[in-house]
Amino acid sequence: MLTIAMPKGRIFEEALELLRKAGYALPPEFAESRKLMIDIPEEDMRFILAKPMDVVTYVEHGVADLGIAGKDVLLEEERDVYELLDLHISQCRLAVAGLPNSRLNDIAPRVATKYPNIASSYFREQGEQVEIIPLNGSIELAPLIGLADRIVDIVSTGRTLKENGLVEFETIANVTSRLIVNPVSYRMKDEKIDELVERLTAVIAS
Structure with missing residues (x-):
């Protein structure tokens, strides 16, 4: 049986x-189920429904053979998994945003984000030394209350930024969902996994 970890929400529906x-x-009722683990015996598959950040953990530790995770999570986490396929779903971007006409504080620039590793690397590459403020929710609030000069967050349509009076300054990376695999599972179940990849590749190509 192939065990696949999938995030709930939009990525799950598109996958x-x-x-x-x-x-x-x-x-058909698969998407409406409240179960966190669903077996599909006729396809010899098991699905684990998890939070996006947890999918990579399940795959790395081998409780799931495969997973579907956003490129943002893979860049931030740097886990021991193989990336097999760009699924071209849930397209968005990691961006730097803030209040219009504002500039980074010269003395102690602060950046709020739930992607501290990505943000640190990006600003270091720009030659900027910044203080990273990790946040988990409502990142857009940080510039409005004076907590940070900039935020680094996922942007899809840009509507949330606009509604909060923020503008996008730079794109760090374009993000789509990827099919990832546990290295040991890939050796043990290579035929099944390769078949899955071939079938998905054909769909994406069409």
């Missing part, structure tokens, strides 16, 4: 559609 187009018989 389900991909798998169905690839010929996998997943029941």
Whole structure:
């Protein structure tokens, strides 16, 4: 049985559609289930539904053979997994944003983000020494209350930034969801995994 960890929400729905187009018989009620672990015996598959940041952990530790994770998570976490395929779903970008016409504080510039590793690397490459302030939610609030000069966050349509009076300054990376695999699983279940990759590749190409 192949065990696949998938994040709930938009990525889950788009990934389900991909798998169905690839010929996998997943029941219609699958997306509405409140179960966190769902077996599909006819396809010899098990799905684990998890938070996006946890998917990579499950795959790295081998409790899931495969996972679907955003490139943002993979860049931030740097885990021991292989990236097999760009699924071209849930497209967005990691961006630097802040209040319009504002500049970085010369003395102690501060950047709020839930991506501290990515943000640190980016500003270091720009020759800027900044203080990273880790936040988990409502990142857009940080510049408004004077907590930070800039934020680094995921941007999809830009609507949330606009509604909060913020503007996007730079794009750090374009983000899509990727199919990842545990290295040991890839050796042990290579035929099944390669078949899955081939079927998904054909769907993406079409």
